Amino acid sequence: MHSGESRRGPRTRTNMRLLRQLEFAFEQFATRLVERNDSAGQALRLPARQTATDAVALQLRGRDAGLETEASELLRSLGATRIATEIRVEWDPRLKTAAGRADYRQKLISLNPRLVEHPAEIDRTLRHELAHILAQSRAGRRRISPHGPEWQHACRDLGIADEKRCHTLPFPATRYAPRFIYRCPNCRRNFPRLRKIKRTVACLACCRAHNGGEFDVRFRLNLLRM
Known part of the structure; x- marks a missing residue:
């Protein structure tokens, strides 16, 4: 037994x-x-x-x-x-x-x-x-x-035929405060970022509205603070 x-x-x-x-x-x-x-x-x-x-x-x-x-x-x-x-x-x-x-x-x-x-x-x-x-x-x-x-x-x-691709356990997501704030000189919109932007970027909305969606240096994002 x-x-x-x-x-x-x-x-x-x-x-x-x-x-x-x-x-x-x-x-x-x-x-x-x-x-x-x-x-x-x-x-x-x-x-x-x-x-x-x-x-x-x-x-x-x-x-x-x-x-x-x-x-x-x-x-x-x-x-x-x-x-x-x-x-x-x-x-x-x-x-x-x-x-x-x-x-x-x-x-x-x-x-x-x-x-x-x-x-x-x-x-x-x-x-x-x-x-x-x-x-x-x-x-x-x-x-x-x-x-x-x-x-x-x-x-x-393996006996888990109904398994989904992602786990749904309630693990808390870690949230970080943005360290860098960028601003579009045209529309004045702010863009918070966790990391410093290393390449030249422009406001997409303004580029679409005023330059057919192509990059335009007039709308290049400026760093406000770190």
């Missing part, structure tokens, strides 16, 4: 492994808070749920042996034995809004640590990115569309 552990599917095992990682990371985080507050003679205040999740997410980085094993097993089950031995899976805190990323040349899948806020999406994101690796492996040297029919076929083989 098989034990309850052996009857659990790969997704259940993945979620349980993640929960254990979360518990361990949270214990470390809370212990450091206790030590720091005890030494200062202050009462410990545990972080709010969202803060605790963020703290755990920040600690997830580097390769994940468990997810690598799962990815390797999935590839082997589909006959992709060569890349099954090369595939690597890592947590990459540099990912901000994307749930994951696949790099075929390095046989590397990178996952956003903030997926810990959505444990049920970890397995699906892994398979989504793995489909990119599998599709390109099957195509060989032929260039394929990132989310074309080859990728869709790989998604079906």
Whole structure:
């Protein structure tokens, strides 16, 4: 008779492994808070749920042996034995809004640590990115569309036939204040930019209205402030 552990599917095992990682990371985080507050003679205040999740997410980085094993097993089950031995899976805190990323040349899948806020999406994101690796492996040297029919076929083989090309997880988008303000000398419209414009550009609306859409130096944008 098989034990309850052996009857659990790969997704259940993945979620349980993640929960254990979360518990361990949270214990470390809370212990450091206790030590720091005890030494200062202050009462410990545990972080709010969202803060605790963020703290755990920040600690997830580097390769994940468990997810690598799962990815390797999935590839082997589909006959992709060569890349099954090369595939690597890592947590990459540099990912901000994307749930994951696949790099075929390095046989590397990178996952956003903030997926810990959505444990049920970890397995699906892994398979989504793995489909990119599998599709390109099957195509060989032929260039394929990132989310074309080859990728869709790989998604079906990996058990996510209804997968969409983009993840819809509610990761907050990072917003930056513009550092440079340019102005058209004709219409006086301002053009905020994050980076300094290195080439000569003109106001498109004025060029269209007064010069048939062709570049006109009269409407060249001027830098107001940095």
